[in-house]
Amino acid sequence: MRYRITLAYDGTDYFGWQMQASHPTIQSILTMALERIEGRRIVTHAAGRTDAGVHAEGQVVSFDLDREWDGIELRRALNGxxxxxxxxIDAATADDDFHARVYAIGKTYSxxxxxxxxxxxxxxxxxWDFRHKLDLEKLQVDLNSLCGTHDFIVFTVADSETKTSVRTIREARLENEGELVTIYFSGTGFLRYQVRTMIAALVELNRGRLKAGSVDELISSGDRSLVGAPAPAKGLTLMKVEY
Amino acid sequence: MRYRITLAYDGTDYFGWQMQASHPTIQSILTMALERIEGRRIVTHAAGRTDAGVHAEGQVVSFDLDREWDGIELRRALNGxxxxxxxxIDAATADDDFHARVYAIGKTYSxxxxxxxxxxxxxxxxxWDFRHKLDLEKLQVDLNSLCGTHDFIVFTVADSETKTSVRTIREARLENEGELVTIYFSGTGFLRYQVRTMIAALVELNRGRLKAGSVDELISSGDRSLVGAPAPAKGLTLMKVEY
Known part of the structure; x- marks a missing residue:
């Protein structure tokens, strides 16, 4: 029987989603919990492989269990x-062919x-304790420039697993509460480090500290050396996955 | 020169405000920081002596320093x-007779x-992970009954330092966001464990699990055995002190 669960996690103390032999990861801890309730090793697939220190409010994971579980009972057994x-935060049975990564059609990060x-x-x-003021009007203008379908290669790292670096950002908006600024990105999918590298570029652009004068110039240059290191992992949260 | 600072702290890893020989407390850590910048032991007074595990967003502390400090410089030196x-979160000089506890005329806790x-x-x-639904309309009615000037002895512990257990609650209101309920109390001052014991009584009353049928009955009984143990420290935050 196939199951689909929604996970929330504080990623601070984990080396990301993906199983590693020598470090605790979200996948390894979840796999151990599944093993404890099912008595055998279970293979899990997550919608997005969050990196070390990245959080989730709505990560989605799929797997098969032999036993038939009621959703609430499964949730309780795993949380225990x-x-x-x-x-x-939620557990339910899913269609036999459901796969958390393959079937995802959109993701929202904050x-x-x-x-x-x-x-x-x-x-x-x-x-991220950035400690400097941001021009929020300019920031929203630059967020608008990121929206749409572009080759985002400038905001990623060399990654052999990715065939194309063309992605679509559907929405990029900000909220601010006092001196806390939260930026939300929704799109069909994101490249590795893309959100954190876009954030790093946006704040440096905001302060006039990039050689490139605009988001468009950055994207069309395709030149990764124009963009700095990704912003810290701890500011990033996978909010929601759409199917 | 007298100074007044506003402190925010996550109380999880501390044994409350008050200095203790063998455990880290907020006061002992602050005193060490002051000693490092001033070169001698400094006596500090807080508006409220928060208990172990209790947090603060706006604790106020007063002390004297020999050196004349600009507020921003003092804030930076202490945070360092x-x-x-x-x-x-804020530091400034104060009147020579200012005293964070004595001059406080009101406090707000959440x-x-x-x-x-x-x-x-x-x-x-x-x-506090209470894990049960609450009737929020009834909760607000009971909060209203707590407002005003009453003898709150039923909500405290034996405490020789306190001359009277009569206090005034100016406002008691709730906010809810999804399944998270936040209760705010504002008043002239609170007895030791008062807020946490009121919370414990309110939720048990809400679920019909107290012998007493109402807040009024509880207060007028003066019988501490009717009320359970205080709610967990980690839910409590000293939000604001008024002068």
């Missing part, structure tokens, strides 16, 4: 075997930036 | 010597309750 920083000089002790694991 | 879970069966990995240090 998971640490407090990883929670199953990235949180604290522009205040003073960090927030309650958000210290979940925001 | 404090751990990330304790932050000075208490956060997660009524969902599933805990939230991002709020796990800051909410």
């Amino acid at each position: 075997n998971l640490p407090q920083d990883i929670r199953v 990235y949180r930036i604290n522009t205040s000089e003073v960090s927030n002790p309650f958000l210290r694991r979940y925001v | 010597n404090l751990p990330q879970d304790i932050r000075v 208490y956060r309750i997660n009524t969902s069966e599933v805990s939230n990995p991002f709020l796990r240090r800051y909410v």
Whole structure:
């Protein structure tokens, strides 16, 4: 029987989603919990392989279990075997051919930036302490320029698994509450480090510190050396996956 | 020169505000930071002595320093010597007779309750996972009954330092966002464990699990045995102090 669960996690203490032999990852911890309730090794597929330190509010994972589980019972059994920083918020049976990554048609990520000089002790694991003011009007204009279908190669790293770096961003918007700025990106899919590299470029562009004068110039240059290192993992959260 | 600072802290890893010889407290960590910048032991006074595990967004502390400090410079110097879970959000000189506790005329506390069966990995240090639904209309009615000037002895513990258990609650209101319920209390001052014990009584009353049938009955009984143990420290935050 195929199952689909929605996971929320604080990624601070994990080496990302993907199983690793020597470090705790979300997938390895979830696999152990599944093994404990099912008595054998279970193969899991996540919608997005979040990197080390990245969080999720709505990661989706699919897997098969021999036993037939009620969704609520499965959720309870898994949460009883998971640490407090990883929670199953929903569990249900799925169609036999459902696959969390293959069937995903859209994802939403958020990235949180604290522009205040003073960090927030309650958000210290979940925001980038940028410590500088941002021009939010300019930021929204630049976010609009990122929307649409583009070759985003400038915002990624060399990655043999990816056939094309053309992606579509459907929406890019910001919210601000006091000195906390949250940027949301929704799109069909994102390249590795794409959101964090776009964030790094956007804030440097905002402060007039990039050689390129605009998002369009960056994208059309295709020149990764114009863009700095990705923004810190801890500001990034996978919010939602659409099917 | 007298100074007044506003502190925000995640109280999870501390044994409350008050200095202790053998355990890290907010006061001991702040005192060490002050000692490092001033070169001698400094006596500090906080508006409210938060208990172990209780948080603050707006704790106020007063102390004297020999050196004359600009507020922003003092804030930076202290934050440079404090751990990330304790932050000075504001620092300024104060009148010579200012005293953070004596001059306080009002305080606001918040208490956060997660009524969902599933805990939230991002709020796990800051909410009480109550895991049961609450009747919010009844809760607001009971909050209204707590407002005003009453003898709150039923909601405290034996405490020789307190002359009277009569206090005034100016406002008691709730906000809810999804399954997260936040209760705010504003008043002239609160007894030790008062907010957490009121919360414990309110939720049990809400579920019809107290012998007393109403807040009025509880208050007028003066009988502490009618009320259970205080709600967990981690849900409580000192939001604001008024002068």
